[in-house]
Amino acid sequence: MLTELLSGWITHQRWFAGKGRPIDELHVESDIELRPGLRHLIISVRQAGERDRYQLLLGAEGETDGRFSHARIGEGYYDALYDPDLTGTLLEAMADDRDLGPLRFRHLEGVEIDTSLRSLVLGAEQSNTSLVYGETYICKLFRRLIPGVNPELEIVTALARHGAGHIAQPYGWIETDLDGEPTTLAMTQEFLATANDGWALALTSVRDLYASLEPSASDAGGDFSSESYRLGVATAEVHRELAAAFPTGVMESQDVKQMVEDQRRRLAQAITEVPDLVEHARVVEDAYQRVADVVSEIPVQRVHGDYHLGQVMRTTTDWVVLDFEGEPGQPLAERRALSSPLRDVAGMLRSFDYAARHLLADNPDAGSLRPRAVEWAELNRSSFLAGYSAGGGSLRAEDAVLLRALEMSKAVYEVTYEARNRPAWLPIPMAAFQAGR
Known part of the structure; x- marks a missing residue:
């Protein structure tokens, strides 16, 4: 049932790379509960012999009173990135360096993360979805997943350790292993609210x-x-x-x-x-x-x-x-x-x-x-x-x-x-x- 809902929903998302081509197969490759009512999914999609992976935070409709109808996936489910009552979990896990199943939440050595801030989805990006926490952090989730460390995370963390002055301070990231390679799922940096x-x-x-x-x-x-x-x-x-x-x-x-x-x-x-x-x-x-x-x-x-x-x-x-x-x-x-x-x-x-x-x-x-x-x-x-x-x-x-x-x-x-x-x-x-x- 869930895979059918996802097949109908994913083709309408701005960040879906396979628009205009039929989906031959969709299956949930990874399904991890981050907290009650919040799951992290990695979805594998095959089109014309090629496979792409995408990530999704899945919320279960219940006591939401229809507040997330704009993010609804189908009967009983919605895109939980739009739910600030749930997305605080990402900051908390990064602050604590938690491992949740195959997911690793990490923060940069020497920084502290304020876990009390509520999130708001920023704009409508083509390939990512960014959450702004208060006016302090921006967390970019890479919707389409490519095995390997994202160059942005690699570069800004290295520059931060060298005391570089022309970057937005990195705070944390989320990673997992795909095809045997550490793979970046998301990264959190300073939000330049007044820039x-x-x-x-x-x-x-x-x-x-x-x-x-x-x-x-x-x-x-x-x-x-x-x-x-x-x-x-x-x-x-x-x-x-x-x-x-x-x-x-x-x-x-x-x-x-x-x-x-x-x-x-x-x-x-x-x-x-x-x-x-x-x-x-x-x-x-x-x-x-x-x-x-x-x-x-x-x-x-x-x-x-x-x-x-x-x-x-x-x-x-x-x-x-x-x-x-x-x-x-x-x-x-x-x-x-x-x-x-x-x-x-x-x-x-x-x-x-x-x-x-x-x-x-x-x-x-x-x-x-x-x-x-x-x-x-x-x-x-x-x-x-x-x-x-x-x-x-x-x-x-x-x-x-x-x-x-x-x-x-x-x-x-x-x-x-x-x-x-x-x-x-x-x-x-x-x-x-x-x-x-």
Whole structure:
């Protein structure tokens, strides 16, 4: 009976990865009682010969008086993450370092967890569900489970132990073993209740510029360049802290050439999906060839891997970097692999372009505003790079060649993504290949 209810319910959840495909088989792989009326389930779902696992906190309807009808799974059951009377159990178990069957609840050494706080589900996330406890903690539960330690937990706990300053303090996590590997189920960090999202701050600056009578982005009231500079400094410091906390390496000449060939293949694939990209292929190819000609080796280390303005928060004192999970959809091994820190720099530079241009979509004044968008992007890109260099980030002439190629590679990826998901935004990455941007 429960498996039938879950089969009908799970396909309608935002975090379910198999939408549009029939479920061949669903079974409950693990069912652990956390307390009376609260069970932790790991659900195995087979579709077209592939298996995915998901986790669920299952509540039993009884004395709930219909309060959780929005989270109802079916007769007698609901998604208990929405029940603050039950979710306190997660904090309590982390604070006590409990083992409940195969589930291990842990907290970071030296921290204390306030178990009196009540939770609230935060927003509607695509692949996770986050609980905010008071204004103190945010607990992210990874709905779709991938065997292995989540890179975000691995990175933030290591950085916290090294005294890093640009992260949200980690407090605890939940883990189990899947396919013989310790696997992260959830992690709890400091909730930045009064911080501002970097993307939102940048868009406010762009709106102010578009509405301003001032002729220059640096003269308009919403000038963001000082924040971009500070963000560059913070980014360099995070890269330095990552290099201290994890092993580093060097990509040798042969591997550099292989990387260039991989980028060329991705460009060819993108052109098959977006034929208009072919007229810009020479610009991209030239950037790749410069790497092959000039760069003999590349220092590599752990990096953020999916770095943009939406992954940083401005507190009252400084910038904080979030979501070290890496690029969504990539295998765990790739997300944990060593890479050039300039990959993160390239991602942020592309994000400045997006912030400057995305408000031009469907804007009747786009033609007259476009020069201002270009100016805003260039001002903030240069300020970020200046801050990155001041913070100790490497930006030699050889690094500039690699950075240019990584930007082109990121823009090629964006072209494919926008063509598939947001065609109205396609002009944003296409502009990256044009002279004068």
